[in-house]
Amino acid sequence: MTDNRIFNFNAGPAALPLKVLEEVKASFLDFEGTGMSIVEISHRSAAFDTVINDAVERTRRLLKLDDSFHVLFLQGGASLQFPMIPMNFLSGDRTADYVNTGTWSTKAAKEAEILGKKIRVAASSEDKNFSYIPENIRFNNEAEYVHITSNNTIKGTQWRKFPDTGGIPIVADMSSDIMSRPLDMEKFGLIYAGAQKNIGPSGVCMVIIKKDFLDRTKDEQLPSMLRYRTFADKNSMYNTPPCFGVYTIGLVLKWLEEEMGGLEEMERFNREKAGLLYDFIDSSDFYLGTAEKDSRSLMNVTFRLCEESLEGEFIKQAQEKGLGGLKGHRSVGGCRASIYNAATREGVQALLKFMENFEKENKT
């Protein structure tokens, strides 16, 4: 902890690297010698061009993207992507496969259905309360895409290995694990991520689209703001972009490159942090992990207390000790430690220590 900062285990909006926050603060009244705040500069200025192009280039370097991908910044969060994807890619009789691994997957499919699009749920883990990631799925080879949610924030599961789709492009909601590990982007047609978990503040959605996948879109009847091509053609600046968000994402990506050493190193560190918590939970019979072991998320560690009635007290005492955001999602209850990229080793160790002490004091 620095000064009166807490250890923040919020699921999103979530902790950002302190170094990034300090840089935002330091330059807030005069961005790069412009004499203006970053929130006051024109998005048509050379200064902002540098900001957005830097964020795009850092994304390309981190994810090893060549020119066959667009890197875009949209608004409306992942929730607006849910309808935009079928609107752009499922015209007429086209169909897509969806894998249902929890709340957000369900919502993504539902928005396609509201639009009357022909989609199929190819696999679901609803039978076991979404505690695992389905395997050996048979996809419809007529599908335009296979939609997955790469990490399930609420249930604490994560695709550790992406499915074999037989060449059908994967469209993935990566809101809660974007930039937490390297990706083999060849499998993907489109990935999207609300920024507010791993890469920035809320209000920006990163969208990466393979150009040949975008070429399949039929969007002539769509409003300009709901076409991916509008953003691809204008470097995300058809209208005023969420400038502060794009700027902050750029700083987070700089931190990822320059402080954390890129995505291989980031993944190694994320494995280490999650490993500390899961090993402790597995060694205890006071805490119970809720996700199946081989589907566990490196980002959201979900657990219950063997006596569920103690959970309220657990969360309250943790908060008092400067460990915030440990309450599980309101739809499922329990406890959850969200340990995205910016979570520190120090924070995880403080949480472990608290969990050990709480167990000692409350074990009957």
Next chain:
Amino acid sequence: MTDNRIFNFNAGPAALPLKVLEEVKASFLDFEGTGMSIVEISHRSAAFDTVINDAVERTRRLLKLDDSFHVLFLQGGASLQFPMIPMNFLSGDRTADYVNTGTWSTKAAKEAEILGKKIRVAASSEDKNFSYIPENIRFNNEAEYVHITSNNTIKGTQWRKFPDTGGIPIVADMSSDIMSRPLDMEKFGLIYAGAQKNIGPSGVCMVIIKKDFLDRTKDEQLPSMLRYRTFADKNSMYNTPPCFGVYTIGLVLKWLEEEMGGLEEMERFNREKAGLLYDFIDSSDFYLGTAEKDSRSLMNVTFRLCEESLEGEFIKQAQEKGLGGLKGHRSVGGCRASIYNAATREGVQALLKFMENFEKENKT
């Protein structure tokens, strides 16, 4: 000027009150004793509830709104409102009237047309290069709404008095003059405003809807994120809102109430600032105002130099003297001083002095 801040005449994103920027900066690492930055707190927390409710209540007080209005914060800017309005309010055979007073009005109508909606352009000022606001318009009394753009940022015109629509609700894009003057809200069904000119950073769009107007919507076939009811039902938090933007808007509204004394005072000051510039332009034959006098905007003062070839030098020298953003919109050229609420008297006086000197040095 404070330290190395410039006088910022950008059209948007634009200058914000220095006091607001200083408050954002001061609390950026620890928001209200939470031990987190405003960009790290959960939108489901009590702390953020206070933030968004405060912004809503201040909006209500400033615009004298009773409970018959919703105050919402959306994403996607005014540009996403262009299609959302006809999607929500023009189902089936319903029709609407649009008044075309420039680029943004044209775009609003175009997005309705892309959707195949039945709209009519009831009046246009295109015949005189959008240099005036049409009067004595005859509206179709079958229209669900009359769409106008209250202030035309590019052409420098503004509705000084809103049209008599015979009771048809007005839907107004107020992106560039929201909160610059009191409004008689009884005439309006819906007003919307991208925040980045008068009330905050880019990435948030304020939407105010009269409840009985919202009740007319037929939105069952629309994706959740494109329905106004989704946001009205959830106090703008169906999904993660643009928290930093909402927070900053709240601070700007606080400044409006507590420092500027509300919208009557704000309008008086805006008239004073614009008056200084227009009086000078009218007294000179070196500078030429481009909008007709009774349609002139209090927000965007557009002008040309009698010798247009001097405009590049004018803008360059102004920039060197710390007067930024005076270039006209790329689609029309010329010069433009955007003097939104946050523009200071000191800034306007510095601009006047520069204009006087530039005239003396360059008049032939």
